[in-house]
Amino acid sequence: MAGWFERIKQGLSRTSAPIVRGISDLLTKRRLDKEALQDLEDLLISADVGAKTAAELTKALADEKFDKDVDEIEVRTFFADKITEMLSPFAEELKIDPTKKPFVILMAGVNGAGKTTTIGKLAHKYKEQGLKVRLAAADTFRAAAVEQLKVWGERTNCPVISRPQGADPAGLVFDALKESKAENDDVLFIDTAGRLQNRSELMAELQKIVRIVKKQIPDAPHACLLVLDATVGQNALSQAKTFKEMVQVDGLVLTKLDGTAKGGILLALCREFGLPARFIGVGEKIDDLRAFDARDYARSLMGLADKEAL
Structure with a gap:
């Protein structure tokens, strides 16, 4: 459903733009060191994902990529995959039970x-x-x-x-x-x-x-x-x-x-x-x-x- 995806993406652009810009700025300047991870965590917190979740996401990134050369797409994709894992259990559409009237x-x-x-x-x-x-x-x-x-x-x-x-x-x-x-x-x-x-x-x-x-x-x-x-x-x-x-x-x-x-x-x-x-x-x-x-x-x-x- 690409059309709906584009609308979600456009709808979330005010949130995603500073994240994209921030990750790009961070990772074109240095490797994934401790300071970069802290800056990434702060960036996620600024989007209101929550301090605990931001810490989990950056720790997971550090476990796999610490002190390695990574590009911004790699990091954004990593975060997107982890967030998908975190939220998949909560993605439940409301089903109308036809036996309940109303x-x-x-x-x-x-x-x-x-x-x-x-x-x-x-x-x-x-x-x-x-x-x-x-x-x-x-x-x-x-x-x-x-x-x-x-x-x-x-x-x-x-x-x-x-x-x-x-x-x-x-x-x-x-x-x-x-x-x-x-x-x-x-x-x-x-x-x-x-x-x-x-x-x-x-x-x-x-x-x-x-x-x-x-x-x-x-x-x-x-x-x-x-x-x-x-x-x-x-x-x-x-x-x-x-x-x-x-x-x-x-x-x-x-x-x-x-x-x-x-x-x-x-x-x-x-x-x-x-x-x-x-x-x-x-x-x-x-x-x-x-x-x-x-x-x-x-x-x-x-x-x-x-x-x-x-």
Whole structure:
């Protein structure tokens, strides 16, 4: 899928450009000595891959190449292969179980991370697969969020369950589940609030929503996706920690990878929390959100060409 690879590569260019430039500058000046390895480690940390991962990558490089003449492509390829190995266990696309009707997906994340847009793009993806999809606007405190979801509903031809601003989110979810079951939907997305400034209130609200869901469908939500904005860098780690304490997050969606030099944060997130990366977003178009592929991500991060296209 060379076309999608090129979009990932372009999307990650703000992150890969300084890495490529930095490795090139380092390795045209000297051999792979201790100082060069330290500089490489610092370069990886600056892309937000995490200090532990950066240390592991440079140690692995040192074990094989220390005090040898290496060129920049060799080093970037080495890092890309190691990152692919590290991330492959976390590259799990979300599979919709056809025996669960509806398959309930709870979406969590701070306001502005791209939750509602992600729902719209995923709704489009599943509709294209012939699935019957419904959207529940449970972020009832923000009128803009409800309106945005309605726009996505019209755009994807998916019904949207909404209530007036300030309505009880759990009550809305109860109605949405009842209607979704009656209509034999394949997928029900639940958009939720992300007011981290009122953490205890938000936690109580999300947990109440989960209780309501379980009363109607005991094994639901069948998925809980945490949507994170790549442009916030290290703050994504604290957001993930907070939401994991609130709900049973079982997958990550990283948006806006095209708008940051901190695209390595996905590596840090997956490894620190042991959560699979379900989807990544590299643009605003409706099909700019795709299932995460470890090799494509790693090679793009290192500014390399698509192996399959070579």
